[in-house]
Amino acid sequence: MKLLSVLLAALTVTNSLAAWTSTPFSPASVPLAVRSPYINAWLAQGAGTALNDNWATFWTGSIVGWAGYVRVDGKVFLTMGAPSVPGVTAPTKATQTDMTFTATSSKFTLTAGPVRIVYTFLSPVTPSDLLRQSIPFAYMSVTAVSLDGASHSVQLYTDISAEWASGDNSLLVNWSTSLGSILTHQVQLQTQSQFTEVNDHIQQGSVFYSVNNGTDITYQTGQDTVLRAQFINNGRLANTQDTAFRAVSDRWPVFAFAKDFGTVGTTATAPVVFSVGHIRDPAAQYVTKGNVLQSRSSFFFSQLSTPAAVINFFLNDFANATGTAAAFDSKVNSDSAKIASNYAGLVSLSIRQAFAACELTLSKTSSGAFNTSDVLLFMKEISSDGNMNTVDVIFPAWPVLLYTNPQLGKFLLDGLFQYQATGLYPNKWSVHDLGSHYPKALGHNDGGDEAMPVEESGNMVIMALSYAQKTGDLSQLRTYFGLLDQWTQFLITDSLIPANQISTDDFAGPLANQTNLAIKGIVGIRHVSFIAMAEIARLTGDTTRANNYTSIATSYVQQWQTQAIASGGQHLTLNYGNSASWGLAYNLFGDKLLKLNLFPQSIYDMQTAWYKTKINSFGLPLDTRHTYTKSDWEIWTAGIVDTTLRNQIITAVVKYASDGMSSQPLGDWYETSNGAVEGFRARPVVGGHLALLIL
Template sequence: MRLFNVASVFSLTLAAVVQAISWTATPFNPSSIPLAVRTPYLSAWLAQGEGAALNDAWATFWTGMIVGWAGFVKVDGVPYVFMGTPSVPAAFSKATQKSSQFTSTKSIFVLSAGPVDLTVTFLSPVEPNDLVKQSIPFAYMAVSAAATDGGSHSVLVYSDISAEWVSGDNTLTVNWTSTTTGSILTHQVQLENPTVFGEINDHTQYGSTFYSTPNAVGATFQTGADVTVRAQFINNGKLANTLDTAFRAIEDNWPVFAFAHDLGTITTATTPVVFSVGMIRDPALEYIVAGGGTQSRNLLFMSEFTTSAAVISSFLGDYSAALARATAFDAQVQRDAGKISADYAAVVALSIRQALGATELTISKTATGAFNTTDIILFLKEISSDGNVNTVDVIFPAWSIFLYANPALGKYLLEGLFRYQATGLYPNAWSVHDLGASYPKALGHNDGLDEAMPVEESGNMVIMALSYAQKSGDISQLQRYSGLLNQWTGFLINDSLIPANQISTDDFAGALANQTNLAIKGIVGIGAMAEIESLLGNAAQSANYSSIAKSYVTQWRNFSASTTGAHLTLSYGNSSSWGLSYNLFGDKLLKLNLFPASVYAEQTAWYQTHANAFGVPLDTRHTYTKTGAYLGQTTVR
């Protein structure tokens, strides 16, 4: 399906945002480069601005708050900073970034430190076919060195994180421990007075951050004030193996947690020194259940690892295998998305960690306290807006990646929404907008006062439920929740052909009556329900829904046609208006073929003559657009 030439849109967009940078950026230099992105709370990025090298800026949380991640290297006794922008009362130089590259799972930087090149690889694993591994809230940084002049050079590597990782309020007091367990060195830091299920500035306010590395020959460690610990390495090439026990506020002499490795004398590329950073919360989320009570849910990996030390040891020990799996996944994405264009493949690759990094896989416990690994729910935080839990119209534009990576992820995303509404606690006839106003509290909306997107969310739920069943062959969710699906479809029959004044997923654009694109969503939802009833063996109901959907398409075509040009209107009767009719995606995704080919041809021709520098505007009310309207258009054929 093509509503517009997607490759052309991305070519225009990428050309417009390339910064004047001094290094080679592959496939392009994005607005922010993912470093450690696994969950809503383990989310570190390198914002680019006008173009920032790894040592031009601090790593930041997705909100823009600094998380504090520093790196130094000493080459033949000369210190260089390769990560972060630390201020240290000791002399050092700045490594020169030569290149940056991102894939679906990795961000790779090469920096020159005198006669040695450092390769710094940030790997945030995407493990869709191993849900336990996918649920582990950890990421890797690996550092290797190679001489560039054919000579031999001594190389020592240092890295630390700061206590900024554990809270959104730097005035709060933290405490920490450092341990050696088997062959692993670990620093652990947490708030002194945590708030379970609490947030400040979108940071979690409970749980622990862990920074770990193998306890190899030549490894040293230290905790303490940032300037003290970093100066120790710069001046001495190693750390003091000492622990600061003066627990204090995050911003009070900025406690950091550091490791150093002596790589010895090197010539060719060394085996990477590996660090892991992670954040564990127990429990992970609070979820409303039948009767209005709540259930504490845990991250899935806890069913296999009883201690933090055990999961850290397994994670670090798995680096080589994880890297191989990640490289294979990267290649698969490149092959598949590259069939559209190289630019499209690049944007898809950049999007994958962002989409999966907003989610967490959880399980419940039985009455005896044992983990119930058959009860999996995937939760998603609405990031960069209001922090809602499992927002239906945020899941929908990301739906393609879940279907692509592992359809079961989509099933587990929908399960929490279905299960809550099946309790009868939600009073409205349409689908709920989200599972809770503030992550990680999935407490529902028993008052029915969630943000109302009646046609949008009802259509989304029916479409996604069918698409999962089509992709997986599993109709169990359709069987279990057929009553809800019929209820929502009944609402769509009443309100989607001529939609009442309401908001859609483009809520930032405001409410509007008679939305052409929103009507498409509802009609596709009705057509989807016809297919669901067919799968469930209900031929008469299927035929009824199918007849309604086809009738609505005919009427919609008359309502939505412009009298002043060959295009669909933004809203019925306003011939000078138009917008992106991206909800046609559902018709193609489900292979319903409800809408005639002439509609697609007409819109394609119109959009090709109305593209601006950053793509086709979302609609005639504004000049902005959004990639979500494009990214899904060609991922399913």
Template sequence: MHALALALLATGVSLLLGPVLGAVTWNATPFNPAAVPLAVRTPYLSVWLPQGTGTALNDQWAAFWNGDVAAWTGYVKVDGQTYTWMGAANLDNTTKATQKSLEFTSTQSIFTLTAGPIDLTATFLSPVEPSDLVNQSLPFSYLGVSVKSNDGNSHSVQVYTDITGEWITGVTTWTANWKTTTGKVLTHQLQLSTQALYEEVRDHIQYGSGYYSTLNTKGTTWQTGQDTVVREQFIGNGSLANTADNYFRPISYSWPVFGFSHDLGTVTSAATEPVVFVVGHVRDPAIQYVTKNNGRQERSILFWTKFKTVSSAISTFTNDYSNALARANAFDARVKADASKISSDYADVVALSVRQALGSIEITVSKKSGEYNKDDVLTFMKEISSDGNVNTVDVIFPAWPVFLYTNPALGKQLLAPLFEYQATGQYPNRWAVHDMGSSYPKAIGHNDGQDEAMQVEESGNMLIMTLSLAQKANDTTLIKKYYNLLDQWTQYLIEDSLIPALQLSTDDFAGRLANQTNLAIKGIVGIKAMSKIADIVGDHAKAKNYSDIATSYAQQWQILALSSDKTHLTLAYGNDSSWGLAYNLYADKLLNTSVFPQSVFDLRKYPSFQGLYLEFDTRLFTETKWYANHALAYGVPLDTRHTYTKSDWEIWTAGVVTSTSVRDVLVSSVRKYAADGKSSQPLGDWYETVDGSVKGFRARPVAGGHLALLVI
């Protein structure tokens, strides 16, 4: 970047020029994402609208996060004319509604479509309930549908929706069976005829049941059967037949669907109360968990501590829609207000990130003497779309800000299984384990020690997260209970952090590298974190020793890590032509450990030409200036080996640079990428800074790292 560009940065002029997205026919607030979250609550209830540059709700089938179709159809009949408002089932005698708007918030995706003389609003609500973990654990999501007249006249209106068996598997040749329960709540339940406990195929779980429910109010009808038969029944009659097709068969054979219809009667210009549909997936047990002596424990989702049956949970959830919506609106408003203090672009990124991050976890409970043990709550995370591991430490770590912001208790429950397992002594390595199991939902550890080795990475991560939890939540339980483990990992960091051996960091796709500057930062901050931890438990001698070591290492690191021309930090010691995002400095700021000097990032302003100001440092070097000079169209590359970056690390780096302008360039680059329409998959964190194309990954929990600026 030349001097003039840098000067423009100082005045706040964005360098991210050019259109963000191709033109669409509706208003998008804040933008059209590559995929719109529809029902995103768990690793197995994660359904999106693939959108690309802008695809209407009724132009595409909904899809599971991996791209498998999860068909969700919606019709509305107005004065005898049927309109398609959701899905791609455009049958004869139907007309496509016209999408007018799309808005997404942290918890909701809201579509408004015009169907002739009425407007229909579909609100997809995936609640985020950080203050009520039982509610957060419920594996259900809402669809609320409201209509109103748009021409000043009254109209007769009926609304229809259905789902298919694609919601329970990605292999449509497999056989399913189903049943419909009637009463105050109507529920379609569907499941694979052949089930396999704790097994996945194409990232779909192979046991449990899918559910589709609605209140059995006046004018409500239901039907199961072949897709065309059920849908044409509604198109022709404005109602369903209240009949069941019990010919159980492969999901793709005569495509059985599970439909509901509501007669709304006469609709005026006042919006109707929402018709509520609930979709979900329940399995029990949920997680297989390793215990001492290589034992196995079956764990259930936390909601079972409150509800004796799935039907009672569905009934309560369905009837709670209006209250849940009010809570969601309050949560959305708080998140938006907090994020907008940084920038509107930042608020946009955060709004797209929350459901994605929290949709990766499941909150579980064990049993004791046949009863659920409310004192034993553990949370498990699936490493979606990369390895599929359970509680991967270096995936929890980048996601960590979303837990600190929403409820640190969730973070504690994510760390607890890792501590519990290693405290049994079954994991043979001295450093922290990489994950709790190679394949979700089997959290069965790595007693052979053959997990992916990230020695400094995971040990530093565990120490940093544990201290931040104590600081943010004033909870020292993990510190006191697992002090010896934390000390063990610190001893390893002392050996291998200042000059890290050839090994992987969390960016394992980039390969192994020795003498990693950024990895050394993590290890050194980890050692300093342990000094604070030792102080908390009153071990002051050890605290001073570790603090002295961290200080000494940081001083030596500044010499090792600095390029010979003193302009930047290297990617690896001694390689002057290399550099990378030093995002691990964020941990030093998060913990307020101040082990690295502010001069690493400081900028000073001096008058220059035409009354503008150039930003530069009179000290030896500054990373902030370096990033400003090396920003490409979609951000700063992760390091010099490639031109790609990661969105979480862009935001973490934005948290430590000392120029607001450079911070905003980093943030806005992520927003620009999220809105560029170059993919149709849920937000991927790994992308190209040259053209904004997706490099890999999708729907990963690391999107929680986009909340990093809200917790420092």
């Protein structure tokens, strides 16, 4: 923890347009409750927006109302959100003095007169604990302490709005409050539809806002202005429930708690802890053998059978969650700092975002019991598309899984392997995704998915082997070797001279003879030869196939070099025969990661020298067709160049992430000339920013 404190202190910067310090830097949007595709709340701060300057927003930018006040000796201060309450004396805005984010939490410190208030938003990341990782809940904890040596009477107010429950504010919602040792507000759409989204919000399940009960806690549900005025005037809530169910935007129903800290002195109060989460069941639909649709539940249901049990476990796990998060944050910072001091901030900003696109699920046996041996991880292609388990989205995100828990990567690939092993998918290459609309993994039995033949086939082979190498678990390779071999046969046919097709950078359009795409295919072929030699040859004595693939891959590298290097010998081309073109050869990262040594060092040296002449203020362009880039591929590229250029690339990406030119969750597609966002936001591909941690 000492190292973490020193590192954070060294990286603390003053927000240039605001009066507070930001550690390690000031991102365009700060994660608040970021745990799943549907619990995904951010503070859009742009160049400088305090916690009490604006509303929290869903990753799309739509408001999810989350308000906060404190009352100090009868005087009310606004601490969170941007509420307006007519008919009362307008609260004074508390002054934000600093903001700190780590891989798991975001902390805001505000001064409310003579009292300091600290809000900590913790979205646990526990990759090796499947139960905890699968719970789509986050914490908000608040403490108070006197700054002037005197004692003060302090009360806290917080509410969430029904906006958390829907992507359409004209829809009807209903709600309830459960009383007992835990107080829980529950809100949901009155008319629900399984596996259906509206504006990327799920139209199914319920939102829960909870706190441990006590004589110092009051609650209330009702119209936003009524509840807020009640607290402003009285410092407590009325312990009443509004039962006039209505549309989200009809007198804006909110769900509130108030906490009386009593007399606050110079020792910080124990934190009051709130939880916010979303539960639905079933969580996803998945196509299985015979085209049978299977409903799958969230993993946590195998141990926690009701929402009440989930909430009870989660709230009472706060001390453990805090300690676990601190240890995880410390490891992330320590490992990242060994590479570059400013790398830790980029990695930390990326982790919650990457994991929040993922959900752990399991099926049930014929008896109705949960089948804990059948775990699948689903990933939503956030913002760029609504696809489910998109192979070329999983691939750039892959480093975050290899670094934190490779088994999660296996669970992610298993769904793709299992579907294609049914024979329902007719193409000879790998499927692009499991379904066009999350959370429906209905496959593409007509073969009409977005065609990225070399891209996706190479991706699947590379990821499968990297998992096996990292863990020593060869079960997936053994089970699906037939598919891997089938895709390799396709790569042998189509990867050395790639046909006119799109790659993962599909926004740039199709292109024939892509140099970087050919690298992926060649590496994929060599990967399967490795698989054959390491496992299949051992089991079956099939050394002929292994040696044949090795020979093909080696031959392809030699042929590739004659076509891929520009006529002047200074760089690789974007596409064969176009010596004026170049691009990021990020697919060479696979050769480095798996230590195949397929490509000679001269290629890496050549690219390093060339990129040093092309790097712009905000990074390396993706290729010569545009000046924009992808931050994930930049960090992958940083893994194949020398230390000097690696650090330049990291610095450029951090500069973009902290330039304040947007107010959206971290986007991976941006302009290298000025740092402006091109598109995409909140995507899991930022897991690729951890690429340097897995080399």
